[in-house]
Amino acid sequence: MFKLLPYYFSLFFLLPGLFPVHAETAQGADRVKALLNEVDDLWRGQSSYAVTTMHVKTDHYERTMKMEGWSKGKEKTLFRIMQPLREKGTSTLKSDNHIYTYLPKTDRTIKLTSGMMMGSWMGSHLTNDDLVKEARLEEDYTAEISFEGVRDGQKIIEFTLIPKLDAAVVWGKLALTILADSHIPVVEYYYDEDMVLARTIRFSDIQLLGGRERPAVLTVVPADKPEEYTRFVYETLSLNVELKDSLFSLSSLKKR
């Protein structure tokens, strides 16, 4: 499956849900599969380029960053920060399950160790692990429809996703809600291994992006600090752009 860079985050959240698995009946299973495939189709593309703004609010600080990002296939991703000036040029490269960060201030490229994986990415509520893991989630969950009908005035379908026994996944359960008509995601709940809600991601501001209707805003809210959040706003998105493999190399990290 090909994924899009900007929806990178959504993808690795959603993809676990986007893959077909059993339901009670053969017909049910087929339908789940079809629905999830459709949602997945929303993100399909061989490559992408996007410009996003990330706004982080915590108890101690509030800041905004603007960045551009490229993706090719599901293994290669590159982000580069455009604003603020203080961090302009800082880039993160994901290539084959390794993450590298380039820091223009010290002109150094650092490879992130496994110990740093659960650390926050760029001060947001997402972890470095979130960036790496997305590729594998699709094989790692079993899904079924847990609710279908009207909720909060919207017709929705809700999926419950349980990680497979051998999956190397940090979550205990995911609950994904999509709109019944357009199959656009609305909200996704992440539960830890003790089935306690750990974080919530909301999708909003449906707009025409890259030729299709998609949510332009993703808001990540940690369960233990609901006044904090990380919000991604997609400003531009282009799909299936021509991208060279050399863009996703350590040397290209350094270009400002």
Place this chain on the structure above:
Amino acid sequence: MNIFTLALRNVYRNRHRSLVTTLAMAFACTMMIVFAALMDGFAIGSERNVVSMNTGDIQIHLPGYRDDPDIYSLIDNADKLVAQFRADAFYATERLFAFGLMASDQSSSGVQLRGVDLDYEPTVTDIDQHIMTGEWLSADDQQGVVIGKKLSKLLDVGLGDELVFVGQTADGYMANDSFQIKGILKSVSATIDNAGVFMSNAMLRELITLPEGAHELVLMRTDRTGDLSLMTEQLKTSLGEDLEVMNWQQLMPIINRFLETAHIQTLIMMIFTYIAVASVVLNAMLMSVFERIHEFGIMKAIGVKPKQLVVLIYAEMLIQTFLAVLIALLAGSALSWYLQEHGLDMSSLADEISFAGIAFDPIWHAELTANAVLMPTLFLFVIAGIAVIYPAIKVAVIQPVDAIHHQ
């Protein structure tokens, strides 16, 4: 009748037996003095390691900081507090901590940045003298850091190499700067060895944008003979509930327990050793008594009281024990003093020994304390005294007529 002269003559009568007994006691006592000195040396050395290298006498934090070291858990007015402590029977200093990633050319590792006050930290701890290679920090070097021994191996770096730090500032930005290794420390504690990077408070404040406050205040009593628990309680009362005050015994309970039991360990060792000695003494005295039953019978017949005979036996024992103790004091002190100055080199067993998070010097130094000398010698008297109870009773109950006929 002069019992002492009589005892002396009796001891001398069977010189070889007396000598063997005396030497056995002397040997055991010497060994116990040396052992006690080593245990005391270990205890004192450990306390020195823990307290004067890193922990200090008393530490102050915000409640909850030690379990969850959040950079935002700062002690307000740390500088005022510290000035107050200095005016009041303590040496005091501020410390700041931050966590992040340190990268060298070859690899990277999670580290704990440890900000220290260059002026006051040396008054509280001796860490500035604990450098293995290189030098300690200096105020005019804004790029220099001192790192732990194992960290230098993990990152595969040495003196003069460059390290790049990546972390987060207090206002959410990326903290990123490069540093140069100025010194590498000897073993201190597990955390410091594996992840410790020392820099000045000024440097750390700038790196992570924390202009005020401190995470930890460390105090050392100017007069260390006072009651630490009492002082801790007094400080706690005067500072109130908003700050957590703990002394090193509370902060490192395992080490504290270990030190408390060191005395018990010496005692147990002594009991076992001395039981062996006691059997030697008992055997010798019993033989000597049995040989002289005829003689004792005659003495009793001419009017010597049982009590006097018991005293005689004890006098004989005491003479030998005194001699043994004299020898043991000389030999034991000499050996212990040697081990105090030069130590026992354990490095063939382990390059560095780590216990309960503390690093120990592989050279084990003894400490010739009054306790190390007195305990074994006094105990020897007690054990010998108990050992001859049976022979003494035997002598006391002798019936003169039977004894005279005994042969």
